[in-house]
Amino acid sequence: MALSERVKQILSWYSSDNPGTLTNLARMLSYGTLAGSGKMVILPVDQGFEHGPHRSFAANPPAYDPDYHFQLAIDAGCNAYAAPLGFLEAGAARFAGDIPLILKLNNSDSLSKLAEPCSAVTASVKDAMRLGCCAVGYTIYPASGARNAMLEALREIVAEAKEHGLPTVVWSYPRGSGISKEGETAIDVVAYAAQIAAQMGAHMIKVKPPKENIEQAEAKKAYEKHNIPVKTLADRVRHVVQSAFNGRRIVIFSGGEAKDTAALMDEIKGIRDGGGFGSIIGRNSFQRPRDEALKLLRDVMNIYKGKP
Amino acid sequence: MALSERVKQILSWYSSDNPGTLTNLARMLSYGTLAGSGKMVILPVDQGFEHGPHRSFAANPPAYDPDYHFQLAIDAGCNAYAAPLGFLEAGAARFAGDIPLILKLNNSDSLSKLAEPCSAVTASVKDAMRLGCCAVGYTIYPASGARNAMLEALREIVAEAKEHGLPTVVWSYPRGSGISKEGETAIDVVAYAAQIAAQMGAHMIKVKPPKENIEQAEAKKAYEKHNIPVKTLADRVRHVVQSAFNGRRIVIFSGGEAKDTAALMDEIKGIRDGGGFGSIIGRNSFQRPRDEALKLLRDVMNIYKGKP
Amino acid sequence: MALSERVKQILSWYSSDNPGTLTNLARMLSYGTLAGSGKMVILPVDQGFEHGPHRSFAANPPAYDPDYHFQLAIDAGCNAYAAPLGFLEAGAARFAGDIPLILKLNNSDSLSKLAEPCSAVTASVKDAMRLGCCAVGYTIYPASGARNAMLEALREIVAEAKEHGLPTVVWSYPRGSGISKEGETAIDVVAYAAQIAAQMGAHMIKVKPPKENIEQAEAKKAYEKHNIPVKTLADRVRHVVQSAFNGRRIVIFSGGEAKDTAALMDEIKGIRDGGGFGSIIGRNSFQRPRDEALKLLRDVMNIYKGKP
């Protein structure tokens, strides 16, 4: 099937990249229910590592099994499935070629207490190649005192991935001694986090849906002076997308904590109306029974398709 | 001798691995008294390094000699013998081909006081190749503030070992500033430790038998909400095995401190009833006179063979 | 077009460098409105990374777009355009060959709080080659406790860049526990910062316009004893240029915070009168509407051309 015009347009924004990297970007944009639309819904399952198996999978015990998530992503028509090394290794051979895979290259857990947040690098670009992945993922915590270690590792990963024809998806989650807890989702901080990821060479950027508060005093002056609209979620998403090279980088939004379906759908509409490129929905999907999850993901995709 | 069906099934869970790695996994599963059963009893002797020679070997002085342990593992019909570099080097030539060997690549001692627990890397994958080993072993302390150093070293070891056809056994022992002393064997923490090791790409995972207490407040909510059974050791072992990719990773349990035989046998039965894959029994074997140790290991293996 | 005599003279100061490095230096000196004059005006746009997208671009929203800055630098007749990896990657293919590019290899942001200032390395010499750049840029913070990390990274970058025929531009911005806030632009400190950059092997050095105050007691004695003139900006610029190998290294001056046009023009005249080699003007250009920015840059260049 030929690439859609929209996908071609998106690829044109990455004109410094080699054909291999563009090919893998195209694969993800051209797979699943939203294929060709320029919108994406991705299934991420790193919560077993990040929050523990009980908090992640006990709500829906079949989800303890790594195969479950491959199948869920396929059946739901997601654009890609993202997970840490162990989860991907467990199913990559069985599901080879069935669904674009994103290997998350670093992870935190909830057992250790570090002075400044910094995920451990837990897999490599070579692992991604070996497992047939379409992209690598990497989490940075802007506002952490461990910034340099994280950005410098990311820089090397982006470069190595590019050489192997793999785009990089950056989870840009502000956290650490530089900001308050509320500041982690403040509009100025989320927009800044998107900018940092874009400047680092990320092909796709994942941020949290921003709230209306503004964290930094200097930023507040800019928002007031230039009347940047931040009232509605759509306003804020538009500002974040603009902050990622004026909309020329793919920015998707996380679903965040498990919440009720109506609230989630409202959020998705806000993201769509603000020009967001899609969603990455983990706990809100795999922690529900499979049928409910499939329906929910279908509903989300319908919103991105423009159905009211 | 052809592989047993059970061993073939277990190997199928590691379908991303190369034939070399599967071969060594098969070797360990097909050796000794429990060969082909899918159960394993391993003799580990790293206590000389970890606790000191006097605390480890004075109870049974022949055990000061490295050859003693090779012979004990062979005569007892263990699946493998695991030890640090020095102990393996001392006997690897004499016992070459007689017993599958696991080289422990890192170790702690009880003389140093580190701010956060973190074993020193004391041997390499190359050493394991040179000595004819079937696997490498590596200890992580989830909950340590030195998490990133340990996980990042493990990641490189797993990758290098795989390339050389060696599976990795991870000792996953939560310890450090992130949890309490009691929390080290709490059911939520042990299950989480098994998950982390699995996500890191471990082929075999060694944890301590979990207790009934729950360490983390967030985890407690999940256990209560979803009624995860943790009353009996069998319940808890079942939950830990489930937490390691729904039973698709080999999880074995340590014998822990030297204890009386009856208590140990009860524990082994609990592990068996919960679907544990076996035991790794050090102090409870080599600190007894050789005849007693051989009998004890035989009794343990009988339990795993399903004899009441 | 043959090189001007002045450019040939400037190149003669770098006689230890290979022809590749001299060629790229010549390219920047021979491009744009000031081509051949030995003076330079460079457009730098790293503020999205360093201060955030809102504080940088909301004043002139077209500037959110990476292409905007390439075009601005071209149309204004700048000698070069300098930016971080993401911004250059976004336009390097489209504007290939249109304007000399300087890839900034390290960057800070305003979200993290580090104990001592130290930019993260965010791109490499290889990236600069891949993107067709004429030079690499690197920021050091003399007076930071992280000095050794920064200088040692710079040393390797300078060496690698040279081998690839790329000159290095050093942003030498004193900052950190060694000096006071006012000391960052003190004349003794700025002159010292220029010297350090020159000794490190920088081909071009960027400093802030120095103020009249003197930070260090030992330095004060030298200024007084030897009557070094520091009253006017021209005096101070002359002293800074002298401190960079007696005027045999290219020293340019930043425009600093956005300010009114008259004040900026006075500053430029001071730099010119003191023998400065030019200016690097970011916020004062791209935060104005495009037409005003083009006029302003033209006016600045006229001053360097010697028009009163």
Place this chain on the structure above:
Amino acid sequence: MALSERVKQILSWYSSDNPGTLTNLARMLSYGTLAGSGKMVILPVDQGFEHGPHRSFAANPPAYDPDYHFQLAIDAGCNAYAAPLGFLEAGAARFAGDIPLILKLNNSDSLSKLAEPCSAVTASVKDAMRLGCCAVGYTIYPASGARNAMLEALREIVAEAKEHGLPTVVWSYPRGSGISKEGETAIDVVAYAAQIAAQMGAHMIKVKPPKENIEQAEAKKAYEKHNIPVKTLADRVRHVVQSAFNGRRIVIFSGGEAKDTAALMDEIKGIRDGGGFGSIIGRNSFQRPRDEALKLLRDVMNIYKGKP
């Protein structure tokens, strides 16, 4: 001259090692007055680095000269001479082939105060090859908080040395925040230090003569429960030798601070009676006039030869 039976027996303990390493071990065991006896007396001269030249050599000024020590070791019939890079480089060409050399690869000095003791690596295996050495030496401080750095450097040195056919001599000197000052020579700590060195792959282990005190509470229980004899020096030496793989690693003992001859001879007898493999005697030899030193070393060797 054919190897003695005893030397052949000792080499058999190192059956995992390549012929090159065994050859160099045999060279040291077959050189000098004690050749073939399985006992060794080594001259070490690192005190210039460790304590300063004045404290080391002023007592016998010819000892300032590096050649002095080569000649002393030769004339005294020592098995080997051990020293840091500078001392060996100064004489290695002149004395090439005259005496087995051990290059000490790390050293401390008494000027710096480090938070935790950790010698600096001051030479390499390549240097040892270049200078014609028979072995390399490396000091660890078990009980130091810098344990991991030291053990991980040692691991790499042991591996590299083996590949080049060089055995490794480990100075295992407990020191640091994990133990008390008295604990540094406590019997449990010295035995533990010998075990750690053996587990790390050391071919020869150097410890201090142990005292009767026991440092660690857990160890004390083991000594009492199992009635480990530690009353006489011979008892303690026997226990330390047993702790190094049941006597299957070469353990030698340092002479320690300069002391009177009678006390030293008593100590040597205790080491001999406990089955120690020999002594490494620095200050007690080179700080005496040459004739006295030669006599003393001859007397020591006579004790090891079994003369009362």
Place this chain on the structure above:
Amino acid sequence: MALSERVKQILSWYSSDNPGTLTNLARMLSYGTLAGSGKMVILPVDQGFEHGPHRSFAANPPAYDPDYHFQLAIDAGCNAYAAPLGFLEAGAARFAGDIPLILKLNNSDSLSKLAEPCSAVTASVKDAMRLGCCAVGYTIYPASGARNAMLEALREIVAEAKEHGLPTVVWSYPRGSGISKEGETAIDVVAYAAQIAAQMGAHMIKVKPPKENIEQAEAKKAYEKHNIPVKTLADRVRHVVQSAFNGRRIVIFSGGEAKDTAALMDEIKGIRDGGGFGSIIGRNSFQRPRDEALKLLRDVMNIYKGKP
């Protein structure tokens, strides 16, 4: 011109070195006014980096220019000229072959405050080769808590330099938390600093002229017990030279702070009378007008030639 007998004798002390390294050592010993005498006077100009341009060059403004120092060293008949990367690069092509060059590979500045003194590595052995140098220089601060980092970097530099036929000159300047301010030039500390540099493999050692005080209590005992003479500068220089392998390493002395000519000449005589190998004179030469500097250096050389 054939090498002098004295130079041949000096080279014989470095018999472990390859011909390339000996050749470059011979070049420096056979150049300039003192050629062949075994004495050396070297011009070092790193003060621009270490103290700032104003404190270094304002007293004699032509000295801002890098060419000035090459010419001064040539015209004064110095044995060599030593400087950091930037200063050497600026003139190495123009003065190629005119004067032996020593590239200083590390440097500090006076802007940063580090917890423990440790110079940044600012150039490489490769740079020295590229620029036609005869030697590399490296500064260590014995008594700094950063000892291990410095010594380990030095070890690698010495080894790499040797492989390329370059001798290493070590500036051994005790400084840091291990000693008092007065202790930096105490006789015991300076003698110890010379020993450390020699043990590290330095070919030439630069120390400060030692004072009569003794810093370390343990050292004091040795000086008193063995009646080491330290009353006159000549006594102390003799002891320092003895501490550097009994006079078999080249030890030269710094001129220190700018001082009046008579005091300087007295100091030089003391160094000569104690058997010092020469001087390295920076501020006392280049901070005077050129004619005075030439005369002063000539006078110094005359002293070393034995003129009263």
